[in-house]
Amino acid sequence: MKIITLTLSPAVDIEYSVKDVQIGVTSRAASHKVNAGGKGINVCRAIMNCIKNSHFTEENNKISLMNVAPLGGATGKLLSDILLSEGMETYAVPIKENTRVNVSVIPDVGESVEVNAPGTPVGEAIKDVEKLILDSVEAGDVLIIAGSCPKDVKKSYPAELCGKVKALGGIVIIDADGEALKIAVSGEIPPDLIKPNRDELSALVERELLTEDEVVSAAESLNEGISVITTMAGDGAFFTETVDGERKSEFFPTEKRKVVRLKGAGDTFLGAFVYARYGVKMSIPDSMAYAASVAGDYVAGE
Numbered sequence: 001m002k003i004i005t006l007t008l009s010p011a012v013d014i015e016y017s018v019k020d021v022q023i024g025v026t027s028r029a030a031s032h033k034v035n036a037g038g039k040g041i042n043v044c045r046a047i048m049n050c051i052k053n054s055h056f057t058e059e060n061n062k063i064s065l066m067n068v069a070p071l072g073g074a075t076g077k078l079l080s081d082i083l084l085s086e087g088m089e090t091y092a093v094p095i096k097e098n099t100r101v102n103v104s105v106i107p108d109v110g111e112s113v114e115v116n117a118p119g120t121p122v123g124e125a126i127k128d129v130e131k132l133i134l135d136s137v138e139a140g141d142v143l144i145i146a147g148s149c150p151k152d153v154k155k156s157y158p159a160e161l162c163g164k165v166k167a168l169g170g171i172v173i174i175d176a177d178g179e180a181l182k183i184a185v186s187g188e189i190p191p192d193l194i195k196p197n198r199d200e201l202s203a204l205v206e207r208e209l210l211t212e213d214e215v216v217s218a219a220e221s222l223n224e225g226i227s228v229i230t231t232m233a234g235d236g237a238f239f240t241e242t243v244d245g246e247r248k249s250e251f252f253p254t255e256k257r258k259v260v261r262l263k264g265a266g267d268t269f270l271g272a273f274v275y276a277r278y279g280v281k282m283s284i285p286d287s288m289a290y291a292a293s294v295a296g297d298y299v300a301g302e
Helices: 040-055 072-084 125-136 158-169 178-185 198-206 210-219 265-279 282-297
Strands: 002-006 011-019 029-037 064-071 088-094 103-108 113-115 142-147 171-175 227-232 237-243 246-251
Touching: 002 040, 002 125, 002 237, 002 265, 011 265, 029 072, 029 113, 040 064, 040 142, 040 265, 040 282, 064 072, 064 125, 088 125, 125 158, 142 158, 142 265, 158 171, 158 178, 171 178, 171 265, 178 198, 198 227, 210 227, 210 237, 210 246, 227 265, 227 282, 237 282, 246 282, 265 282
Parallel strands: 002 064, 002 142, 011 103, 064 088, 142 171
Antiparallel strands: 011 029, 103 113, 227 237, 237 246
């Protein structure tokens, strides 16, 4: 089976470590890192690592990964080269402009500063992205649409692509927020699974969710055809699905771990869940437990 990740707004992520940040003063970095970023790419990386590190040899051999992203210019090539060095081939769709660059400045003490560039315009290449995916999808394959849409891609596009993939018998997971997620969950052909965090779910239902009961109620109010993973940071996650015509939710706790990094933890959780549930065919409880364990190792820097 094939697992396809689509990142419409990939980025080269540059992270500078500095002693401190002072306005109007040049900061000298002690070190820096250059990574390939974007939610879909992070999810694909997590799945790839699960395949490498798990003992499900027979099942792993049946999984084919496709990391799809529109890439352009020198920064697009850099991103592709970084992923290739990690062992991840990218099905790159050429675009005219340079792939965006995001910058983080992380001081020894105090708050970090992040500057994220807007998604690079895709232009007419969106047709090539869609053709690549639709030509690749077969019944039972999984498409994960993750991250934001570039400014020239309409917010309804994930929902539209979802409908076309499901018509081919594919399974569609959308990890987005804002208007794109609202359109997708309210569409005639909704995704099979979404993975909001508490804040994203709050924005989706347009009310603040302060308690776990409110989170459950919000997830269960969504279209009965949609399963929902609501991640609650270090407090665990809920899985909501329709069973025998009724919406039901189950809570899965997370083991408390030391925190080395948080950025990308939700993407890692989703990637591990998809690997376990759709790749290895684990039960939902086992898939959620596996995802929590993998994400916990990621957060702890292991």
